[in-house]
Amino acid sequence: MQIDGREVKARDDMTVLQAARTAGIHIPTLCHHEKLEPFGACRMCMVEVEARGRKNYVVSCLYPVAQDLVVRTRSERVDKIRRVILEELLAHAPNSPELVALAREYRADRDRFEKDASFCILCGLCVRYCAEVKQKNAVDFIERGARREISFIPEIAAKECWDCQECFALCPTSYAQAAYFLTEALAFPGRRKAGVANA
Amino acid sequence: MTRLESAAELEHFRAGIVAARDPAKPCIAVCAGAACHGLDSARVAQAFRTEVGKLGRDAGLEVRVTGCHGYCEKGPNVVVGPDDVCYFEVKPEDAPEIVASTLKKAVVERLVYAHPDTGERAVHMGEVPFYKHQTRLLIGDNVRIDPMRIDDYLALGGYAALAKALFQMTPDQVLDEVKKANLRGRGGGGFPAGQKWETAKNAPGKDKYVIVNAHEGEPGAFMDRALFTGNPHKVLEGLIIGAYAIGSHRGFIYTRHDSPQLIRHIEQALAQAEEYGLLGENILGSGFDFRVEVHFDVGIFVSGESSALMRSIEGLPPEPRPKYIRTSVAGIWNRPSNLNNVETWANVPQIISRGAEWYAGIGTAGSKGTKLVSLSGNVVNSGVVEVPMGTPLRKIVYDIGGGIPGGKAAKAVHFGGPMGGSIPANLIDAPLDFDELAKLGAPIGAGGLLVMDEDTDMVDVARYFLEFLTNESCGKCVPCREGMRQTLKVLTNITKGKGRDGDIARLEDLNDVTGAACLCALGRTASDPLKSMLRYFKDEYETQIARGSEGKGGKAAGSAAT
Ligand SMILES: Cc1cc2nc3c(=O)[nH]c(=O)nc-3n(C[C@H](O)[C@H](O)[C@H](O)COP(=O)(O)O)c2cc1C
Ligand code: SF4
Ligand code: FES
Numbered sequence: 001m002q003i004d005g006r007e008v009k010a011r012d013d014m015t016v017l018q019a020a021r022t023a024g025i026h027i028p029t030l031c032h033h034e035k036l037e038p039f040g041a042c043r044m045c046m047v048e049v050e051a052r053g054r055k056n057y058v059v060s061c062l063y064p065v066a067q068d069l070v071v072r073t074r075s076e077r078v079d080k081i082r083r084v085i086l087e088e089l090l091a092h093a094p095n096s097p098e099l100v101a102l103a104r105e106y107r108a109d110r111d112r113f114e115k116d117a118s119f120c121i122l123c124g125l126c127v128r129y130c131a132e133v134k135q136k137n138a139v140d141f142i143e144r145g146a147r148r149e150i151s152f153i154p155e156i157a158a159k160e161c162w163d164c165q166e167c168f169a170l171c172p173t174s175y176a177q178a179a180y181f182l183t184e185a186l187a188f189p190g191r192r193k194a195g196v197a198n199a
Numbered sequence: 200m201t202r203l204e205s206a207a208e209l210e211h212f213r214a215g216i217v218a219a220r221d222p223a224k225p226c227i228a229v230c231a232g233a234a235c236h237g238l239d240s241a242r243v244a245q246a247f248r249t250e251v252g253k254l255g256r257d258a259g260l261e262v263r264v265t266g267c268h269g270y271c272e273k274g275p276n277v278v279v280g281p282d283d284v285c286y287f288e289v290k291p292e293d294a295p296e297i298v299a300s301t302l303k304k305a306v307v308e309r310l311v312y313a314h315p316d317t318g319e320r321a322v323h324m325g326e327v328p329f330y331k332h333q334t335r336l337l338i339g340d341n342v343r344i345d346p347m348r349i350d351d352y353l354a355l356g357g358y359a360a361l362a363k364a365l366f367q368m369t370p371d372q373v374l375d376e377v378k379k380a381n382l383r384g385r386g387g388g389g390f391p392a393g394q395k396w397e398t399a400k401n402a403p404g405k406d407k408y409v410i411v412n413a414h415e416g417e418p419g420a421f422m423d424r425a426l427f428t429g430n431p432h433k434v435l436e437g438l439i440i441g442a443y444a445i446g447s448h449r450g451f452i453y454t455r456h457d458s459p460q461l462i463r464h465i466e467q468a469l470a471q472a473e474e475y476g477l478l479g480e481n482i483l484g485s486g487f488d489f490r491v492e493v494h495f496d497v498g499i500f501v502s503g504e505s506s507a508l509m510r511s512i513e514g515l516p517p518e519p520r521p522k523y524i525r526t527s528v529a530g531i532w533n534r535p536s537n538l539n540n541v542e543t544w545a546n547v548p549q550i551i552s553r554g555a556e557w558y559a560g561i562g563t564a565g566s567k568g569t570k571l572v573s574l575s576g577n578v579v580n581s582g583v584v585e586v587p588m589g590t591p592l593r594k595i596v597y598d599i600g601g602g603i604p605g606g607k608a609a610k611a612v613h614f615g616g617p618m619g620g621s622i623p624a625n626l627i628d629a630p631l632d633f634d635e636l637a638k639l640g641a642p643i644g645a646g647g648l649l650v651m652d653e654d655t656d657m658v659d660v661a662r663y664f665l666e667f668l669t670n671e672s673c674g675k676c677v678p679c680r681e682g683m684r685q686t687l688k689v690l691t692n693i694t695k696g697k698g699r700d701g702d703i704a705r706l707e708d709l710n711d712v713t714g715a716a717c718l719c720a721l722g723r724t725a726s727d728p729l730k731s732m733l734r735y736f737k738d739e740y741e742t743q744i745a746r747g748s749e750g751k752g753g754k755a756a757g758s759a760a761t
Contacts, residue, residue, distance in 0.1 A: 040521050041676045043716045057715055062521050073461070077715070081678075082710040088681035112705065113685045140675075144499070146684045150673030 001069040009158055015070055016060035027073050028082065028102055030089075030172060031123040032061045036132050039124055044102075046081050048072040057081070079106055087112040089121045092171040096121070099125040104130055107128055126167035126176040136160045139167065139176070154187035162191070201274040202476030204484040205363040209353075209477075218355045225260045225301045226280040227251075228342045229289075230426055235274035236460070236584075242718045243275045246294035246354055248293035260301060266429015266464075267339040270329050271582035273312075278342050278606045283324035286310040315579070315601070334561070335547050335585045336532055336569050338422075341429035346464040349471040352432040358477055360548035364440045364484040368551075373444035375401065377547065377554035378435035381567045386412050386503075386540030387618070387644050387680030387720075389566070389633035395537055397427075398527040400445045402535035405519075406642060407447040410512070410531075410538040411438055413461070414496050415502035417616040418667060420647035425583045427454075428461045430545070431468035435491070437547030441479065442489045454510050456495035465493055500671035501659025501721050505527040505530075505538050505674070517717030518673050540645070542571055562588030566632045570646055576613075577652035579604050584648075596650055607652040612734070615644020617671075618724035619663035621657070657736040658743055662690040664728045672721060679722030682713035686729065698744030706740075707733060 001008055003020050010019035015038065020027050030042035038061040040107055045060045051072040056075070086108035094110050094117070103110055108184070124141070127150055131137050138156040142149055150159070161180060168177045184192065229235075229244040240604045247262045255258070268276040273287035279301055284308065293310060300307050312321040312627060314328070324342075344351040349526055352358070364373050378393030399407055410432060415423040427434050438450055469491055472478035478490045494501045494512050502517035509531045511517040530536025546568055550558045559567050566588035572595060575581045579601030586595060595725055596602065601607050609624040620641040622629065629639055636643050651660065665687045666673045674680045686709045689702050706729060714726035732740065 012234055039550055040718055043677050043718070046716055059521070059718075080708070081712050081716045084682075084708050085677050085716065088677060088685060088709075091681070091685065114688050116684075119675070122680070124675075144671040144675070145674045146669050168575070175459065 001065055001067065001071065003071040007023055010065040012142055014049060016049070016063045016065055016066050016069070018067050019058065020071070020073060026074060026125065029061060029097070030107075030121065033125055033129070033170065036125070036128045038062045039128060042121070042123055044082055046078060080113055082106045083108045086101070089165050090113050092118050093121055093175075096173045099170055100170045115190050118149075119173045119178065120187050121173060122148055122150070122170060124150075125170040125172075126150060129167050129170055133137070134164060134166070136164075141181070150176070150179060152183035158188045181189070202474070204365045204476065205396075206483060209362055209483060211361075211569045213353050214358075216350050218535065220354060223281060226263055227297070227301065228263045228265045228268070228280065228321045229262045229280045230268045230276040230278075230428065231340075231460070232271065232276075233421060233458075233460075234267070234271035235276055238274045240471050241273035241290050243277070243294065244290045246291035246613065247277075247298065250294045251297045254298075254490060256314050260298065262345075262491060263345050265344060266346050267338070267583055268342055269333075269335070269338055269425070269427035269583045269585075270327070270580065272580045278324065278529040279320060280343070282727060282750055283329075283342070284322055285312060285324050285327050287312060295552050302646050312362060328601065329580050329582065329584075329599055332594060333585050334569050336427055337433070337542065338429070338550060338571060338583060338585045339402070340433070341425070344430055346429055346431055347467050347477065349432060352430070356552070357432055357548075358436055360552040361436050361439055361477065362483060364443055370446060373440060373551065376440075376555045376713045377444070377550055380550045380558040381565075382543065382546055382550060382558070382631060383566060384540055385542035385546075385570070385646065387615070388673070389637075389643065392539055392543055393540070395439060395447050395527050398525065399447075399535040399537040400454040402528045402694060402761075404502050404534050406449070406534050407445055408531050408534060408536040408630070409438055409442045409445060409447045409450045410508070410536060411450070411452045411454075411541055411544055412503060412505070412538055413452060413465075413541045414508065415455065415541070415645070416496075416500040416503045416671075417618070417620075417645050417647050417648055419575050419616050420491050420573045420645045420648055422573045422583045424455070424458060424461055426545055427541045427572060428458070430466050431464045433539055433545045433548060434471065435468055435478070437474060437484070437544035438491070439489055439549050440551055441537065441539070441544065443487055445535075446487050447537070450492070451512055452491060452493045452532075453502075453512060454493065455483045456498060456702065460495070462495075469493070489721075497567070499673075500668070501719070502723055507717070508538065510535055518675060519721070521718055522586065542646075556759040563635075565632060567632050570631060570643070572631070574650070575647070576649040577603050577607070577609075577655070589632055591630055592648075595631065595648065596627060596711060600650065603652045605652075607654070609650060610653045610655050611651045611657070612641070612726070613649040613651060613660070614647070615727070616647045616649075617668045618721070618727055618729045619647070621651070621660065621735065622731065623735045640727070640734055642727065656694070657732050657739050658690060658693050661729045661732045662687065662694055668721065668725045672725075676718040677720040678713045678724060679725065680715075682722070683725055685709055686713070690729075693740070693743050695745075698746070700744075702744050703733070703737070703740060 008023045027045050029045045031039045040062045042058045047060045083106040086103050088108035091113045130139050138160045139152045142151045229492045244264045251258050277289045312327045324330045372474040382392045383389045460659040501507050505526050506520040507517035571583050571585045574584050613621040622639050622641045669683045672679045709731050710726040717723045
């Protein structure tokens with residue numbers, strides 16, 4: 001197959017994103033993580049593919065490679081999609097370093113849309129890491145549509161999170177941490193202070 | 200009742216039903232469809248039963264409670280056979296007079312249709328303007344069927360198409376017939392059914408599923424329920440024929456959890472079909488086995504989307520999956536799963552019994568057969584309409600719909616609800632055709648047609664649809680969740696007179712990216728209404744943005760749509 005004009009070889013079971021990364025071609029992602037099942041939610045990894053004369057826009061983290069596929073990781077339209085997505089997310093997390101860096105690259109204006117500083121961009125990394133790698137399901141999505149949020153489940157969090165907290169480092173905005181501490185304050189307040197005192 | 204073991208037994212049994220019925224005997228059909236039911240048609244039906252009951256055993260007249268007749272605007276509807284005298288807005292008190300007149304072969308003049316302008320009366324179904332311009336191949340039988348009685352369906356030739364398919368045709372021939380008929384999906388996309396069947400049929404794997412999509416979540420759409428509730432066997436027969444063609448032995452009906460009448464009729468239909476040997480093991484002695492299960496939706500719009508629906512049947516939350524592999528190849532439990540809409544399945548029996556050639560003779564080059572339309576909004580006659588594909592929208596809105604109430608002018612017609620589009624009234628001569636309307640930006644969708652009069656505020660119409668979808672999106676992907684959230688904010692600001700410079704560009708960018716980048720079709724098509732607005736009504740948007748904080752008077756079509 002071809003990516004950005006280069007001939008690239010890939011295994012049958014790879015996605016376009018994997019093939020590109022193997023060949024050292026960069027595609028931006030927000031919800032992707034090597035240890036997790038592809039999620040396809042942030043849509044930052046969209047690329048243009050052409051197969052049998054038809055042009056399509058697909059998410060590279062899910063799209064399977066195919067013989068003779070022609071992929072373009074940058075184009076006016078791809079860049080526009082990424083720019084608007086970034087502008088939408090910056091309304092929630094205007095200072096996330098990851099988003100700010102990408103915004104510079106794609107000329108996204110962080111003040112384009114009305115702010116709603118909820119910080120979480122719902123990439124689902126914490127939720128999926130907890131479910132797929134740790135298999136604890138201590139944090140999950142609640143509600144749907146524009147009301148969707150992540151939420152720690154106090155009963156599970158009280159048992160499992162204290163010694164783990166691995167998801168914090170995955171979060172692009174530090175919101176996972178904030179949500180966890182709120183849960184702590186609600187479900188098992190005092191433990192941190194007691195823990196410090198005992199140390 | 201014993202099981203029917205062959206096609207001959209079915210025909211023999213049918214002949215028995217028909218012989219026991221006197222075609223000249225008057226039958227009072229009382230509509231129990233959703234709209235009439237809401238108008239307390241149950242009391243009307245009870246009044247008729249009481250009245251006929253008084254006449255004793257040989258009343259010479261019977262009462263039948265049926266599904267939706269179509270003319271919802273004028274319910275409770277009563278149609279008296281055999282010549283189909285139509286009575287409208289019937290009250291329980293009217294029952295004695297109707298019964299007495301019917302016995303005398305007379306008509307109750309005050310309850311028949313009178314033209315609102317000329318006062319001219321129309322007595323029979325074939326003369327009432329609402330009905331006379333329709334071609335009611337699918338919904339027409341509703342008047343003659345008590346949906347709880349399979350015998351009524353058999354009396355009209357029901358399950359003859361199934362017998363023909365099983366005994367006179369190979370599965371390939373059935374598939375060929377549907378392909379030749381060029382039946383296209385009625386659930387939204389207009390995808391060729393035969394092609395989808397073929398994909399499922401040829402997909403590897405022994406276990407294959409066929410599914411009826413009876414979710415009908417689109418606001419303003421009520422035709423699937425009218426058809427399925429009123430004539431459940433027609434849909435079931437189509438499904439069984441499809442299963443035979445595809446090689447499936449297990450089917451699912453995915454339907455609304457909140458329509459008790461529909462559920463009752465479906466369950467009764469399945470039980471009766473099974474009892475008669477038309478469903479289950481060794482159908483009609485043909486050796487073909489097929490079972491059907493009913494599943495209920497979870498009351499959210501996106502669960503009507505094919506991949507979400509299949510996850511829901513698996514018992515998972517109805518979150519759409521990306522479809523780089525089609526569900527007809529890997530659907531429920533990753534097995535080939537062929538999903539079609541209620542109305543699509545209902546078309547199958549007539550294609551088999553009357554042939555592809557006959558079917559393809561109705562409609563346009565690319566859109567065949569008839570289409571059910573839920574007509575609502577600022578129109579005199581709302582209801583379920585069935586017309587041949589290719590019918591000009593003008594005919595639907597004016598000849599059938601009776602035009603715009605209050606002598607107002609039409610401003611736009613909107614097809615397809617929150618995932619459709621609006622076209623201005625000057626394009627009202629456009630034909631009801633999948634491709635033509637899609638080109639104009641008002642894809643037929645499932646067939647909800649909303650008429651909007653001159654007072655309609657087009658910004659508010661887009662806002663209303665987006666508000667609906669924002670609450671229905673699953674929220675997984677950014678351009679759907681965030682794109683709609685921001686679009687809704689901009690639109691709401693505009694309607695509040697707080698429009699800003701750059702709003703049009705903001706709307707265009709948001710809409711473009713939502714339409715291109717979303718994971719499932721809910722998100723991708725959520726941009727369609729606004730796209731059509733910006734195509735045809737941009738001036739109005741610009742004026743409202745410019746107008747700043749002045750108050751303004753238009754009303755939302757959403758509030759006009761019932
Ligand atoms: C958000 C969403 C909701 C849908 N809801 C329905 C529905 O309620 N009923 C339906 O038949 N199709 C619905 N569809 C279309 C289905 O995904 C699918 O295309 C259709 O059921 C296939 O049947 P057909 O080919 O016979 O039209 C919906 C699609 C989307 C994206
Ligand atoms: S487009 Fe909307 S409804 Fe579809 S998967 Fe994405 S968020 Fe969910
Ligand atoms: S990385 Fe592909 S959608 Fe997020």
